[in-house]
Amino acid sequence: MSTTGRSESSGDAATLAERCREAAFVRLVARPDGDAIAAAGLLGRACTAIRTPYQVSVASTRGAASDRLLADADDDTTLALGFDGTPADATLADDTLSTGALAAARELHDSSASLALAGVRAAGDVPSDDLAAAFDRRPGVGLPVADLADGLAHATRLHADWSGDDRQAGALLAELDLPAELDDDARRRLASRVALDATEDAAPRAVGALGGVLRPHVTPNGPFETAEGYADVLDCLAASEPGLASALALGVADRPTALDAWREHASATHAALRTADPARYSGFVVAKTDAPAWPLARLLRDTRTDEPAVLVVGGDDAALATTSDGPDARATLADAFGDDAVAGASTHARTPETDVEALTEGVREVLSE
Numbered sequence: 001m002s003t004t005g006r007s008e009s010s011g012d013a014a015t016l017a018e019r020c021r022e023a024a025f026v027r028l029v030a031r032p033d034g035d036a037i038a039a040a041g042l043l044g045r046a047c048t049a050i051r052t053p054y055q056v057s058v059a060s061t062r063g064a065a066s067d068r069l070l071a072d073a074d075d076d077t078t079l080a081l082g083f084d085g086t087p088a089d090a091t092l093a094d095d096t097l098s099t100g101a102l103a104a105a106r107e108l109h110d111s112s113a114s115l116a117l118a119g120v121r122a123a124g125d126v127p128s129d130d131l132a133a134a135f136d137r138r139p140g141v142g143l144p145v146a147d148l149a150d151g152l153a154h155a156t157r158l159h160a161d162w163s164g165d166d167r168q169a170g171a172l173l174a175e176l177d178l179p180a181e182l183d184d185d186a187r188r189r190l191a192s193r194v195a196l197d198a199t200e201d202a203a204p205r206a207v208g209a210l211g212g213v214l215r216p217h218v219t220p221n222g223p224f225e226t227a228e229g230y231a232d233v234l235d236c237l238a239a240s241e242p243g244l245a246s247a248l249a250l251g252v253a254d255r256p257t258a259l260d261a262w263r264e265h266a267s268a269t270h271a272a273l274r275t276a277d278p279a280r281y282s283g284f285v286v287a288k289t290d291a292p293a294w295p296l297a298r299l300l301r302d303t304r305t306d307e308p309a310v311l312v313v314g315g316d317d318a319a320l321a322t323t324s325d326g327p328d329a330r331a332t333l334a335d336a337f338g339d340d341a342v343a344g345a346s347t348h349a350r351t352p353e354t355d356v357e358a359l360t361e362g363v364r365e366v367l368s369e
Contacts, residue, residue, distance in 0.1 A: 013100060016079065017107030019090050020047055023077035026054040029065045031082030031343040032242055032350065033294075034235030038119025039081050039092060039101035041249025042111055049109035056250065058242035060317070060352060062086060063340030085339060095345040096123040099131070114222035115249060118230035124212060124347060135217040135227065140187030141194050142216030142228025145259065148173055151225075152194065154266035156232055156295045157213040158206075159303050160197035164270030172197070191215070202303045205323070209302035223248070223255055233258060236265040239292040269295045276300065279360075283327075283367045284309035286360050293319035294350060311363055318359050319350045327367055336362030 020026055026047055030036040040056045047054040059065035065083045080088035081097055092100050098119025105111035113134045120127045121142075143151030149170040153163060162168035176193060178186045191214050199206045216226035224230040237245035241261050247253035272291035278300065279286045285305050289296055293314035301310040301321040308326025312319050322329040329349040333342045336359075342351050353359055 013103035016104035028056045034122030035119045036082040037245045039097035042101040042105040046105035046108040096125040114219040117227040122231035122235045142213045142226040144224035144229030158198040206303045233262045239294045286311045297321035335366045
């Protein structure tokens with residue numbers, strides 16, 4: 001099997017913008033995560049602004065992306081988002097795609113910075129100074145909705161006793177006796193309690209993981225309350241309903257429908273975390289679930305283990321979540337099963353393979369080299 005390194009782009013912002021500007025029809029194929037779908041949304045919105053017809057689709061593997069790109073008409077312009085080594089006319093394949101997509105979109109039109117910021121946060125990355133400067137940050141927790149009980153119960157970037165249960169989350173809020181109109185002091189009290197609950201009896205890594213959800217960026221012109229909440233919805237839908245995630249990124253999805261899908265996905269993830277019994281190996285752990293694999297893999301990595309890699313095998317696919325200083329997730333699965341059988345980035349990757357024994361042995365062999 002070939003060895004895959006960390007992805008790099010083969011198309012800069014000017015090239016991507018030129019491709020979109022000169023195209024008769026643009027086909028964008030994105031990897032299945034919130035960042036890539038946000039990037040597709042940014043470029044799709046830019047195409048709309050300059051009246052270039054386009055289509056966005058999400059591919060589960062590099063092989064599926066290549067097949068989709070090869071099936072396009074000869075005069076179509078194809079852009080691969082999150083996949084390198086495909087027959088696309090241009091490629092954006094960094095770990096974080098939304099920053100490059102925003103730069104390209106701005107070459108064409110005044111684009112949605114809130115969507116770009118959500119994509120960056122979905123990638124687990126920190127926004128550039130220029131992007132961050134466009135938004136205020138406030139104390140509190142990064143949720144997509146104003147209803148705190150609903151938001152806390154269904155946030156998938158943290159886990160506590162009240163996760164997945166609106167009533168328990170509501171009881172927490174009643175205990176805190178927060179004012180109806182939250183001020184900064186109330187938000188700080190909420191964030192402090194959430195941090196305590198989410199790190200109690202959790203792995204040490206849970207403290208650092210809270211950086212992705214506390215003191216959020218406010219997005220008054222976006223569809224959700226915060227960029228971190230927007231990212232949570234995008235990433236959950238990317239795993240379970242990529243078509244709905246794409247529509248959301250393009251600004252044409254029904255918001256209540258998207259939130260209902262997010263809640264369902266989050267509830268399943270938190271329930272699965274409570275019953276997960278990971279098997280431990282040298283350098284990684286393995287868990288089986290009926291829930292979507294990726295958010296559970298991320299939560300296990302961030303809250304339940306000291307190992308640098310977590311493999312979760314679901315009913316439809318498997319996901320490998322790794323730490324930033326751990327093994328390259330996409331390269332590990334690619335070395336085990338082939339580049340065309342994988343999609344992902346350095347800290348998260350997926351494959352349609354669902355044979356637990358084959359996955360465990362494949363990952364163990366690669367990590368032992």
